[in-house]
Amino acid sequence: MTIDTLEPHPLVRLLGKPSSDFTSEDLVQAVDQLKLSQVNLRYVGGDGRLKTLAFPVNSRDHLLEVLTRGERVDGSSVFAGTDTASSDVYIVPRHRTAFLNPFGERESLDILCSFYDESGKPLPHAREQIVRRAAEALTRETGMTLEAFGELEYYLVDEPERIYPVEEERGYQESGPFSKGQRVREQVLGHLCAMGVRLKYAHGEVGNILEDDRQLVQHEIELQPAPVEQAADNLVLAKWVVREVAHAHGVEATFAPLVSGEGAGNGLHIHSRLVRDGRSVIVDEDGLNDTGRELIAGYLSAASALTAFGNTVPTSYLRFSDGDESPEDICWGMRDRTGLVRVPLAWSGNILTDMVAHANPGGTGTIVEPATHPQTVELRLGDGSADVHLLLAGMAVAATRGLTDPDSLQLAERLSTADHEDFDQLPASCAESADALEAARGMFEADDVFPATLIDSLLTDLRDINERTLDEGTAEDGTTREELIRRHWHVG
Incomplete structure (x- = not known):
């Protein structure tokens, strides 16, 4: 596929494909080529603000694991009213949302995530799942x-x-x-x-x-x-x-x-x-x-x-x-x-x-x-x-x-x-x-x-x-x- 030479998204230009087609392997390739040393998983909390979970890049396998599996977070600290006894939830990266973060001490790969409950189903009260x-x-x-x-x-x-x-x-x-x-x-x-x-x-x-x-x-x-x-x-x-x-x-x-x-x-x-x-x-x-x-x-x-x-x-x-x-x-x-x-x-x-x-x-x-x-x-x-x-x-x-x-x-x-x-x-x-x-x-x-x-x-x-x-x-x-x-x- 030919990418528009005026395309402003550097990852789209680098990978030669629209962001909707990004995969975890594509993003590993981008991190490698751009010599990035950090990945930030992002999500929208119950207060509507953007949250951050920062990962150092330890190895190719570790990076692929983070970009594919995501991580666990404490849902009771994210969403008001969540029961602390069963508050562990998953955040899973949406690869199409990846971008280069120009802020912070060093440039990083950032990616937005979706929430899932302990059974792997979409978390009902997560903002992105509601919309x-x-x-x-x-x-x-x-x-x-x-x-x-x-x-x-x-x-x-x-x-x-x-x-x-x-x-x-x-x-x-x-x-x-x-x-x-x-x-x-x-x-x-x-x-x-x-x-x-x-x-x-x-x-x-x-x-x-x-x-x-x-x-x-x-x-x-x-x-x-x-x-x-x-x-x-x-x-x-x-x-x-x-x-x-x-x-x-x-x-x-x-x-x-x-x-x-x-x-x-x-x-x-x-x-x-x-x-x-x-x-x-x-x-x-x-x-x-x-x-x-x-x-x-x-x-x-x-x-x-x-x-x-x-x-x-x-x-x-x-x-x-x-x-x-x-x-x-x-x-x-x-x-x-x-x-x-x-x-x-x-x-x-x-x-x-x-x-x-x-x-x-x-x-x-x-x-x-x-x-x-x-x-x-x-x-x-x-x-x-x-x-x-x-x-x-x-x-x-x-x-x-x-x-x-x-x-x-x-x-x-x-x-x-x-x-x-x-x-x-x-x-x-x-x-x-x-x-x-x-x-x-x-x-x-x-x-x-x-x-x-x-x-x-x-x-x-x-x-x-x-x-x-x-x-x-x-x-x-x-x-x-x-x-x-x-x-x-x-x-x-």
Whole structure:
């Protein structure tokens, strides 16, 4: 197979095959040729963060054993509520996820793992297994695959600069020297591409906040569509890389829903589309079709419950009420940034041809059409506190409901912003989010996608954090509000 000479993944170039075809023997070969001396097994814990188990390379046989068999870990230290008497679980490497880790004392081969119980079956409450079950259930019911990607927003926090100081709320796609943190952003871009995380672009976001002793400058990374299981992994990797690069530059990165008493917070908008045999099934020659509307109806019908996965801290709900473009109403619209679901602008053949010809008079270059139509549906619910695997799994469950419910098209019509109706609103607190999840838990527990014990744990956590917040005073009080923001500063 011929590998694209512009392929950014060094292991793909070295091995001459796509990452989906990687084997343990391939990875041993890569370690040997690159003279690596360490392998890191990675997994996503119950807190949604990336964990690490580091192995020295002792011999070829030892390396092959690690890359094939994986290791045992203490599940009770990874997942809350796990019985310590029977907590040993297996982590097994997924070879297709291997990448070169540019951080640490020495370059290493890193690989993401999946969890299995003592009998060798997928661990029910492991994050990657939940989103996999959700995706498989959708495909089984509909014959379609849900692809998704995130718009990951974050702030870089540093001392104020005297030269070209930031201008508040003027950061959108700003360039240097007015843009701060551009080098961090570009290094993140390069590392993620080399790890096999497909990206669309990165840019400065609106949020510029200037305070007496610090400046907070917002950035965004937008990824490329991938099956939901991979899309979740990509977001976890992206957050890890942002933090690593920022730390190396001596600045702080935060994905918090709110970062200040003023200015925009950090959202995590998720774009998605349905694909069958490589073709998008949510559009036809007239644009968004009935399948696309059924997908939207599924998201809207489950929206309140989805906040339990996508908005997990009290400042999430302050962001809903504060933000000019943060959604509150459960509705949707075409290119409407006030709705919970937005259908963004997409290119069509005739329009694109005319634009390219106008921009390039006399040009004769070929207009490349993407393999899959680029139209997506954007769910604008999540923020930086989201448990991304659970959010994407929840979206897959909601999509399945929308595609199989005979009333979906009627619901989509009723919840369109074009009708200007009064719409239901999203939960206003962690407690209300828990109530919504509890009311809808049967949908998420169907097909054994979400374990009942996990739903119980999420409900308890949301209600506990809400109770603690109420006990400490109202978030409308300025002092308490700032304390609340700082407490939930490093989320996700």
